Amino acid sequence: MTPDEDLHPDDVQQHLREVQALLSRQRLVENLVHRQDMPRHDLVENLVHKQHTAELRHKLDALHPADIAYILEALPLEERRFVWDLVKAERDGEILLEVTDAVRETLIEAMAPEELKAAAESLDADELADLAPDLPAEVIQDVFQSLPSEEREQLRAAMSYPEDSVGALMDFDMVTVREDVRLEVVLRYLRLFDDLPDHTDKLFVVDREEHLKGILTLETLLINDPEKEVSELMRTEIVSFEPEDDADEAAQAFERYDLISAPVVDKEKRVIGRLTVVDVVDYIREESDAEILSHAGLREEEDIFASVWDSVKNRWSWLAINLVTAFVASRVIGLFEGSIERLVALAALMPIVAGIGGNSGNQTITMIVRAIATGQVQPDALQRLLRKELGVALINGLVWGGLLGLLACWLYRSASLGAVMTAAMTLNLLLAATAGVIIPMIRSRLGADPAVGSSVLITALTDSGGFFIFLGLATLILL
Amino acid sequence: MTPDEDLHPDDVQQHLREVQALLSRQRLVENLVHRQDMPRHDLVENLVHKQHTAELRHKLDALHPADIAYILEALPLEERRFVWDLVKAERDGEILLEVTDAVRETLIEAMAPEELKAAAESLDADELADLAPDLPAEVIQDVFQSLPSEEREQLRAAMSYPEDSVGALMDFDMVTVREDVRLEVVLRYLRLFDDLPDHTDKLFVVDREEHLKGILTLETLLINDPEKEVSELMRTEIVSFEPEDDADEAAQAFERYDLISAPVVDKEKRVIGRLTVVDVVDYIREESDAEILSHAGLREEEDIFASVWDSVKNRWSWLAINLVTAFVASRVIGLFEGSIERLVALAALMPIVAGIGGNSGNQTITMIVRAIATGQVQPDALQRLLRKELGVALINGLVWGGLLGLLACWLYRSASLGAVMTAAMTLNLLLAATAGVIIPMIRSRLGADPAVGSSVLITALTDSGGFFIFLGLATLILL
Numbered sequence: 001m002t003p004d005e006d007l008h009p010d011d012v013q014q015h016l017r018e019v020q021a022l023l024s025r026q027r028l029v030e031n032l033v034h035r036q037d038m039p040r041h042d043l044v045e046n047l048v049h050k051q052h053t054a055e056l057r058h059k060l061d062a063l064h065p066a067d068i069a070y071i072l073e074a075l076p077l078e079e080r081r082f083v084w085d086l087v088k089a090e091r092d093g094e095i096l097l098e099v100t101d102a103v104r105e106t107l108i109e110a111m112a113p114e115e116l117k118a119a120a121e122s123l124d125a126d127e128l129a130d131l132a133p134d135l136p137a138e139v140i141q142d143v144f145q146s147l148p149s150e151e152r153e154q155l156r157a158a159m160s161y162p163e164d165s166v167g168a169l170m171d172f173d174m175v176t177v178r179e180d181v182r183l184e185v186v187l188r189y190l191r192l193f194d195d196l197p198d199h200t201d202k203l204f205v206v207d208r209e210e211h212l213k214g215i216l217t218l219e220t221l222l223i224n225d226p227e228k229e230v231s232e233l234m235r236t237e238i239v240s241f242e243p244e245d246d247a248d249e250a251a252q253a254f255e256r257y258d259l260i261s262a263p264v265v266d267k268e269k270r271v272i273g274r275l276t277v278v279d280v281v282d283y284i285r286e287e288s289d290a291e292i293l294s295h296a297g298l299r300e301e302e303d304i305f306a307s308v309w310d311s312v313k314n315r316w317s318w319l320a321i322n323l324v325t326a327f328v329a330s331r332v333i334g335l336f337e338g339s340i341e342r343l344v345a346l347a348a349l350m351p352i353v354a355g356i357g358g359n360s361g362n363q364t365i366t367m368i369v370r371a372i373a374t375g376q377v378q379p380d381a382l383q384r385l386l387r388k389e390l391g392v393a394l395i396n397g398l399v400w401g402g403l404l405g406l407l408a409c410w411l412y413r414s415a416s417l418g419a420v421m422t423a424a425m426t427l428n429l430l431l432a433a434t435a436g437v438i439i440p441m442i443r444s445r446l447g448a449d450p451a452v453g454s455s456v457l458i459t460a461l462t463d464s465g466g467f468f469i470f471l472g473l474a475t476l477i478l479l
Numbered sequence: 480m481t482p483d484e485d486l487h488p489d490d491v492q493q494h495l496r497e498v499q500a501l502l503s504r505q506r507l508v509e510n511l512v513h514r515q516d517m518p519r520h521d522l523v524e525n526l527v528h529k530q531h532t533a534e535l536r537h538k539l540d541a542l543h544p545a546d547i548a549y550i551l552e553a554l555p556l557e558e559r560r561f562v563w564d565l566v567k568a569e570r571d572g573e574i575l576l577e578v579t580d581a582v583r584e585t586l587i588e589a590m591a592p593e594e595l596k597a598a599a600e601s602l603d604a605d606e607l608a609d610l611a612p613d614l615p616a617e618v619i620q621d622v623f624q625s626l627p628s629e630e631r632e633q634l635r636a637a638m639s640y641p642e643d644s645v646g647a648l649m650d651f652d653m654v655t656v657r658e659d660v661r662l663e664v665v666l667r668y669l670r671l672f673d674d675l676p677d678h679t680d681k682l683f684v685v686d687r688e689e690h691l692k693g694i695l696t697l698e699t700l701l702i703n704d705p706e707k708e709v710s711e712l713m714r715t716e717i718v719s720f721e722p723e724d725d726a727d728e729a730a731q732a733f734e735r736y737d738l739i740s741a742p743v744v745d746k747e748k749r750v751i752g753r754l755t756v757v758d759v760v761d762y763i764r765e766e767s768d769a770e771i772l773s774h775a776g777l778r779e780e781e782d783i784f785a786s787v788w789d790s791v792k793n794r795w796s797w798l799a800i801n802l803v804t805a806f807v808a809s810r811v812i813g814l815f816e817g818s819i820e821r822l823v824a825l826a827a828l829m830p831i832v833a834g835i836g837g838n839s840g841n842q843t844i845t846m847i848v849r850a851i852a853t854g855q856v857q858p859d860a861l862q863r864l865l866r867k868e869l870g871v872a873l874i875n876g877l878v879w880g881g882l883l884g885l886l887a888c889w890l891y892r893s894a895s896l897g898a899v900m901t902a903a904m905t906l907n908l909l910l911a912a913t914a915g916v917i918i919p920m921i922r923s924r925l926g927a928d929p930a931v932g933s934s935v936l937i938t939a940l941t942d943s944g945g946f947f948i949f950l951g952l953a954t955l956i957l958l
Binding site for chain 2 (some may be wrong): 298308326347380392
């Protein structure tokens with residue numbers, strides 16, 4: 001490839017369009033065969049079909065595995081499987097690593113156990129650990145048996161760490177050197193390699209028992225006199241992790257200290273692995289995706305070409321929870337049916353009070369949950385935050401509640417109805433602010449993730465609370 | 480620092496607690512001075528005060544700028560400014576780069592123009608460009624005049640690119656080499672450097688006119704025979720960007736191809752800058768933060784210790800929009816006040832229909848918006864997606880609507896009310912699915928960002944639509 005054929009960021013969409021074009025020509029041929037079904041045409045169409053398939057296979061062979069993954073994700077099921085069959089078997093493993101979980105499932109379903117085994121065996125232990133949960137148990141068992149004992153240990157280790165730990169993200173590819181040698185020796189040592197592990201920006205300096213003594217960046221190695229000793233030049237202020245560390249905190253440390261790679265050590269400070277920015281980037285993206293999806297009550301990334309049934313399964317639990325909370329709110333309204341019968345304007349106005357309370361509560365809880373996640377909110381900040389949020393709620397309640405009160409007053413020619421509206425809005429916003437601060441604080445103190453379901457909780461509270469406050473006030477004052 | 484004093488990911492929270500402890504001792508002293516206000520005590524307290532201040536200053540000097548930024552973000556306003564005054568002036572610039580926009584504002588407000596000028600002058604052109612929008616115009620003007628002409632050009636270039644472009648993220652630190660030299664020459668050339676630009680994993684191979692010919696990774700440089708020539712070993716399949724490229728696409732390319740750095744070239748393929756994974760990570764984090772905040776209608780990251788007034792400003796527009804949509808929904812209910820007066824059960828049941836429609840619509844629109852953002856949905860997928868989402872909606876409508884219909888029937892002893900409930904739920908879910916697919920598709924075709932305000936739009940539609948469908952059906956059938 002000459003520089004004129006550089007990869008450009010939008011190239012992958014170009015590749016996708018080309019593959020789609022080839023596929024649709026393919027489909028045209030197949031339709032022809034089906035429609036006419038005449039023996040003498042068969043040969044010609046078969047030839048054309050073969051030619052398109054060869055062209056497509058050729059195209060796929062030239063693509064980066066991540067690009068093939070992207071294309072597979074963008075194709076509907078039957079075309080996806082057709083393309084998947086054309087991909088060279090030895091590339092299956094690396095492509096399975098790149099696709100989203102939902103798409104991976106559809107690809108694995110289409111593979112025979114031997115194919116899966118071959119694909120799995122082409123991977124490193126840390127990669128295999130990522131793939132393992134999606135593979136059939138017997139395939140894992142087979143692959144496990146066939147591994148050399150060191151890799152088997154690595155795989156066992158990698159699979160033993162919980163999903164959101166450093167241990168689950170780390171790899172085992174690293175280059176270690178001793179501190180009592182000259183740079184020149186290190187340089188000669190490196191020339192023995194066919195290649196360095198991907199994303200190597202530093203070597204780990206260890207003693208005979210693999211204890212971490214320092215790090216030697218490639219930069220240090222390159223800019224210094226080769227006659228100097230590693231111990232003179234290595235850095236000893238090291239950001240290192242233990243496999244049990246929280247992946248979130250590791251990701252924050254990578255961002256804070258602008259790291260490319262960092263050693264992972266055990267309790268005795270022996271180097272056992274390495275964390276790279278590439279794994280951290282994937283982790284950050286997955287976490288933020290999960291957070292965005294959970295806001296809409298989606299349990300996981302959905303393959304957009306998933307079957308209706310798979311989609312229903314991904315979404316039903318959120319709808320069920322909301323149905324319960326909506327039903328509770330409906331029963332609160334039920335308590336006041338007598339009042340509504342006597343003053344039907346209440347029915348039209350009550351959803352406004354509940355809805356704005358939910359919006360405002362979600363703003364508060366989003367702020368607080370995010371501040372807790374960074375560790376920047378200490379428990380003693382509760383009072384200060386509460387005071388601030390109540391202040392915001394009071395202003396919003398008086399301003400927007402006042403405006404709505406005027407509107408209600410003008411629409412229904414009743415000043416007291418307007419006053420009830422303003423009062424109810426203000427009270428519901430104060431309720432939303434209080435709950436928005438206190439719910440995540442309590443959950444974080446109980447050790448729960450304050451983000452999970454926070455939106456459902458606050459909305460349930462401001463709905464039922466809003467109806468109760470508004471209809472209750474109206475019943476007391478107006479009727 | 481010995482390896483026993485490694486940085487650990489949770490160290491920064493330890494630092495924060497130590498600073499807070501010092502500050503609270505400080506505050507204790509100040510309170511004492513205020514309360515007693517006796518001349519003979521002054522001297523002692525002044526001494527203690529000075530001692531604590533010195534201790535704090537010492538602590539801060541030892542910290543990484545990113546850690547100081549973290550601590551500043553976690554402190555309330557007056558303490559933040561106190562700590563900020565203790566930070567060495569020459570570190571101001573790098574710390575201002577690290578803090579969030581909201582906190583940066585509070586720090587800049589507290590600085591004199593000369594201090595700001597000194598801080599700005601300590602930065603590289605690309606860093607200065609990031610900071611510039613927050614600085615007073617006269618400071619920028621002064622700094623600009625004082626720059627050497629090359630850097631002035633770089634600053635002008637960096638500031639001329641729109642916020643979400645590669646040009647706004649790139650830096651100007653790169654090492655270039657010629658293709659017709661031996662590795663040994665490159666190695667000797669590198670030894671002339673005091674340090675390489677941060678995160679250098681590759682050198683850019685250029686010709687005399689700075690045209691990009693290839694890349695030479697540090698790995699290639701280290702593992703190969705120094706007698707070989709650059710041209711033999713350089714890679715020519717290069718992922719490169721142009722400054723006008725979309726930062727989102729560049730970030731996706733970094734993730735897809737696991738890049739650490741990549742050259743930025745102009746239209747004539749001359750190297751003009753460099754994009755690193757560190758800037759990409761920051762960008763990814765900022766984008767996903769903005770997306771999560773926008774779901775709750777927060778315009779930007781809020782300093783959690785911001786004044787009530789700043790918070791009100793950050794949040795008011797979302798509340799205003801929701802007020803309008805809630806008011807419209809309320810007017811839809813107003814149309815059916817006669818029906819509600821005659822069958823008050825409608826008032827209690829209608830929020831369920833509207834609420835579940837909103838939930839379901841948000842699920843659909845979240846899926847579609849995300850698929851569009853990756854470029855994996857082509858316009859011709861519309862029909863297929865619509866069919867699938869309508870299928871999901873139909874199942875959910877019949878299942879959950881059916882369940883609610885039974886509940887309504889049992890609560891109000893009316894089979895026809897139950898039937899209306901089921902029918903209205905199903906129709907509103909179908910409406911939600913249709914709008915959830917079509918709204919983002921149309922907006923993307925019109926060139927708008929399909930994510931912005933999608934949640935408000937769909938909720939507005941399913942609220943008003945839900946009320947209309949349910950009350951309308953009930954009026955037709957039951958009354």
